[in-house]
Amino acid sequence: MSEEENSEQEPSIEDLQAQLADATSQMTAMKAKNNELLTETKKAKSDKREAEAAAEAERIRLATEKGDHEQLYKSANEKLVSTQSELENLQLSIAVEKKNTAALKMATELADGSNAELLGEFIGRRLKFTDDGLKVTDTTGALTVSSLDDLKKEFANDPRYSALLKGNQSSGGGASGGSNGSGAAKVMMRSEFDALDPVAKSKFMKDGGTLTDN
Numbered sequence: 407m408s409e410e411e412n413s414e415q416e417p418s419i420e421d422l423q424a425q426l427a428d429a430t431s432q433m434t435a436m437k438a439k440n441n442e443l444l445t446e447t448k449k450a451k452s453d454k455r456e457a458e459a460a461a462e463a464e465r466i467r468l469a470t471e472k473g474d475h476e477q478l479y480k481s482a483n484e485k486l487v488s489t490q491s492e493l494e495n496l497q498l499s500i501a502v503e504k505k506n507t508a509a510l511k512m513a514t515e516l517a518d519g520s521n522a523e524l525l526g527e528f529i530g531r532r533l534k535f536t537d538d539g540l541k542v543t544d545t546t547g548a549l550t551v552s553s554l555d556d557l558k559k560e561f562a563n564d565p566r567y568s569a570l571l572k573g574n575q576s577s578g579g580g581a582s583g584g585s586n587g588s589g590a591a592k593v594m595m596r597s598e599f600d601a602l603d604p605v606a607k608s609k610f611m612k613d614g615g616t617l618t619d620n
Contacts, residue, residue: 465477469481505540506526508540509526509527510522510530517571518572525570527602528598529561594610594616595618
């Protein structure tokens with residue numbers, strides 16, 4: 407193929423530069439259009455919220471002028487119910503977080519690693535957050551006069567949880583019989599086991615735990 411024929415098929419550097427400049431210009435225009443659309447979307451949402459707020463304010467104003475006390479009461483009550491619901495949900499969330507934090511803190515003082523997480527599950531069911539703060543309950547959920555220290559001692563001395571406590575785990579290859587602890591220390595009420603989450607159940611059974619109905 408001659409140089410003349412080759413030059414007719416392949417674009418020159420100038421042609422490539424011109425195509426690149428055109429593509430760059432199109433890309434810049436597309437980005438500008440995309441930003442414009444995003445701005446319009448945000449503005450539309452903002453305008454919608456402002457319009458809704460203005461409409462509500464106007465509705466209340468007209469109701470006030472007409473002496474429509476029933477409508478005003480309904481509007482105020484709906485707002486109150488909504489606010490109270492949000493407050494209750496927030497209070498519940500705070501109570502659960504404080505209870506879980508206290509349970510895990512106590513568990514980590516008694517056990518290590520995954521054992522602490524498992525023990526925390528049991529401790530958490532013996533705690534309840536009230537208006538007077540964190541309180542200890544009995545196994546039925548009723549409030550008691552016991553302190554957090556009392557509850558900690560109870561779990562530390564309860565043989566059902568001894569296999570989870572620090573210093574009570576099997577040392578591995580040197581453990582006799584390969585049972586990884588005594589069976590009595592790993593007996594759990596079936597009702598307590600059913601209340602565990604799937605991870606805790608798996609951990610308990612993997613560690614050789616057994617269930618009892620008594």
